[in-house]
Amino acid sequence: MEAITNAFKKVKEQSPLVQSITNYVVMNNTANALLSLGASPIMAHARSEMEDMVSIISALVVNIGTLDEYWVESMLAAAKKAKSMEKPFVLDPVGAGATPYRNQTLTQLIQIGPSIIRGNASEIMSLASVNIQSKGVDSSNTSDEALDAGKRLSNETGAVVCISGEVDYVILRDKVGKIKNGNPMMAKVTGMGCTASAIVGAFAAVEKDLFTATMAAMAVMGVAGDLAAEKAEGPGTLQLHFYDALYQLNPEQLAEKAIVEFQ
Amino acid sequence: MEAITNAFKKVKEQSPLVQSITNYVVMNNTANALLSLGASPIMAHARSEMEDMVSIISALVVNIGTLDEYWVESMLAAAKKAKSMEKPFVLDPVGAGATPYRNQTLTQLIQIGPSIIRGNASEIMSLASVNIQSKGVDSSNTSDEALDAGKRLSNETGAVVCISGEVDYVILRDKVGKIKNGNPMMAKVTGMGCTASAIVGAFAAVEKDLFTATMAAMAVMGVAGDLAAEKAEGPGTLQLHFYDALYQLNPEQLAEKAIVEFQ
Amino acid sequence: MEAITNAFKKVKEQSPLVQSITNYVVMNNTANALLSLGASPIMAHARSEMEDMVSIISALVVNIGTLDEYWVESMLAAAKKAKSMEKPFVLDPVGAGATPYRNQTLTQLIQIGPSIIRGNASEIMSLASVNIQSKGVDSSNTSDEALDAGKRLSNETGAVVCISGEVDYVILRDKVGKIKNGNPMMAKVTGMGCTASAIVGAFAAVEKDLFTATMAAMAVMGVAGDLAAEKAEGPGTLQLHFYDALYQLNPEQLAEKAIVEFQ
Numbered sequence: 001m002e003a004i005t006n007a008f009k010k011v012k013e014q015s016p017l018v019q020s021i022t023n024y025v026v027m028n029n030t031a032n033a034l035l036s037l038g039a040s041p042i043m044a045h046a047r048s049e050m051e052d053m054v055s056i057i058s059a060l061v062v063n064i065g066t067l068d069e070y071w072v073e074s075m076l077a078a079a080k081k082a083k084s085m086e087k088p089f090v091l092d093p094v095g096a097g098a099t100p101y102r103n104q105t106l107t108q109l110i111q112i113g114p115s116i117i118r119g120n121a122s123e124i125m126s127l128a129s130v131n132i133q134s135k136g137v138d139s140s141n142t143s144d145e146a147l148d149a150g151k152r153l154s155n156e157t158g159a160v161v162c163i164s165g166e167v168d169y170v171i172l173r174d175k176v177g178k179i180k181n182g183n184p185m186m187a188k189v190t191g192m193g194c195t196a197s198a199i200v201g202a203f204a205a206v207e208k209d210l211f212t213a214t215m216a217a218m219a220v221m222g223v224a225g226d227l228a229a230e231k232a233e234g235p236g237t238l239q240l241h242f243y244d245a246l247y248q249l250n251p252e253q254l255a256e257k258a259i260v261e262f263q
Numbered sequence: 264m265e266a267i268t269n270a271f272k273k274v275k276e277q278s279p280l281v282q283s284i285t286n287y288v289v290m291n292n293t294a295n296a297l298l299s300l301g302a303s304p305i306m307a308h309a310r311s312e313m314e315d316m317v318s319i320i321s322a323l324v325v326n327i328g329t330l331d332e333y334w335v336e337s338m339l340a341a342a343k344k345a346k347s348m349e350k351p352f353v354l355d356p357v358g359a360g361a362t363p364y365r366n367q368t369l370t371q372l373i374q375i376g377p378s379i380i381r382g383n384a385s386e387i388m389s390l391a392s393v394n395i396q397s398k399g400v401d402s403s404n405t406s407d408e409a410l411d412a413g414k415r416l417s418n419e420t421g422a423v424v425c426i427s428g429e430v431d432y433v434i435l436r437d438k439v440g441k442i443k444n445g446n447p448m449m450a451k452v453t454g455m456g457c458t459a460s461a462i463v464g465a466f467a468a469v470e471k472d473l474f475t476a477t478m479a480a481m482a483v484m485g486v487a488g489d490l491a492a493e494k495a496e497g498p499g500t501l502q503l504h505f506y507d508a509l510y511q512l513n514p515e516q517l518a519e520k521a522i523v524e525f526q
Numbered sequence: 527m528e529a530i531t532n533a534f535k536k537v538k539e540q541s542p543l544v545q546s547i548t549n550y551v552v553m554n555n556t557a558n559a560l561l562s563l564g565a566s567p568i569m570a571h572a573r574s575e576m577e578d579m580v581s582i583i584s585a586l587v588v589n590i591g592t593l594d595e596y597w598v599e600s601m602l603a604a605a606k607k608a609k610s611m612e613k614p615f616v617l618d619p620v621g622a623g624a625t626p627y628r629n630q631t632l633t634q635l636i637q638i639g640p641s642i643i644r645g646n647a648s649e650i651m652s653l654a655s656v657n658i659q660s661k662g663v664d665s666s667n668t669s670d671e672a673l674d675a676g677k678r679l680s681n682e683t684g685a686v687v688c689i690s691g692e693v694d695y696v697i698l699r700d701k702v703g704k705i706k707n708g709n710p711m712m713a714k715v716t717g718m719g720c721t722a723s724a725i726v727g728a729f730a731a732v733e734k735d736l737f738t739a740t741m742a743a744m745a746v747m748g749v750a751g752d753l754a755a756e757k758a759e760g761p762g763t764l765q766l767h768f769y770d771a772l773y774q775l776n777p778e779q780l781a782e783k784a785i786v787e788f789q
Binding site: 188 | 287290291294295298299304305306307308309310311312315316319333502503504505506507508509510511
């Protein structure tokens, strides 16, 4: 837990510059979440400035939610630049499996080598099945199946894989951490997953141990969600209390409220 | 009224997947409104995935608010695919009449054959005057003029036409329904009309009688707006209480509070 | 102060149509702020309608936050059309100095001749150093340096220059006004600067004296921010109370609460 609160302190102290190439739906949310957390968001996608922009940032988050041909070129250029400069590159595979175009784009991005991949269970399972030679279904239930897909994806890519849901799983090869915070109503606010990926980016910018960075980010998401849900009457009030909670959260509260396990 | 509450129950039970090709300003709002209602939003506009995406959805909503040449190609491709698969296609003609480019685009979209067209009075009157041989002004006041334009537009296109305003009109040829819910402060929140169109899409996805679907959607909008206005001090608080109200609304409340008339 | 409250009354009475070509992150915010204020927002960026759209508006706001090659062409076309029709053109140079591409784009936009330029201190200093032959650092501290850069930029371009921050400066050549309202928490809500630029556009649309228009806009921003901060627990609640405050604000309150100085 100390590693988690230390990472949180570093985000507050260093206010890292995090570039998101993300979808139109959530740009406002994720910028507000990063600001409330104490990080500095920048959104930029022009091919004419991709390499220059990546040069000045501390972490890159790529989210394919509303991808198109132009944006994909910029995503690929930014990811390559981030890798060449050894900056963290977080991938959010929104809608993996929904269309062949999304799958092809994700395969290209995964070949560049994301540092961290965060998605929901169905996205991670889709990524694993498209990008890894299938070994057949060897799990007894959906949750195990997702966890198994996450392990295979992490082993294949070397990336930390995060599966968010009722319980969040953070996986590095065979190491697994769990975060049990968060409220089901968060799924009724658009872009909460995308916000999680942006926050993962902020932590990866300041904490070199990317497993710890991801655990800390998801713990902060979950605890802020818990605090917000106590005050909310529905998804509308939840969203704004979530930003307030992120803004007010301190390391002691985080240590007290985070429910973290390792297996 | 029972038809309306039944349609509402079906949205909650089936959680239909609704694709919006909509404007940048309101994407976040409309996604949140659909989630609060119990539907599943997806935003996608890449030409490389239009046909594949339309194949997996239950309704398509096209909103031209921030159109450009690329997006219009995708709108046309998606609309054609939806028609070929007999899926509902809702058109929101934002800014009809403002520029020749909007008028030309709307003419192309109307030729594909929208199932439902929802706009404000000036947009519907503009659509009718551009796309239908004018019969001269045969109305004594603006409201009658809009209603007359709506009837002509419905007769010409076969679509259900919805004119939203202080009173919402739903028109299928010569059949007219009215919804008298809603609060004037809703006009001070951006994208409330666009949100109405998205909700119409969710109802059209589950209710084959598109006149009933549109009546039900506008009743839900209006009642949620009434409930939100009771708690709001201005447009900022109205918006979030609107999502909360959509989330909390149940069929009994809807039946009790909806003010629906037929003429 | 009377000039400021008069300008505010004119915005409420005339509800000017303000076109924003702005970034994806803040489109929703700025539209909501303009509506709450009593103005009419329109967002449009298609090259196919730029000249037609600019023909019907009362002011143009160009914000380069998420620029790309297509959008820059539209920005340039719209700015030229606005100048040719002698309509106010407000420039928000988001991220000036971050990349060469942003600097080149800003140089092109400045050559067209913005009526008003609003940015933060680092953006205005970057603009001045790129676009004006440097005279060396002749200031004793950062704040003086920014003010000096603002004066040089105003003298060189003829534009009113606004530097927003803890104190907002409004500069026309050697004339300087200050607004001391506003709350530090506003910096934790994304797009508050962009919102300020949009509101400047609304005032420039109705008040020919652009120095007064900019002073009035920044006073309204600051006072609404003060009122919102009294009720807010964090950036989430601040944002919605800000819209409510803009909506409720009347000329008497503005006159009472605005802290305005001239030097």
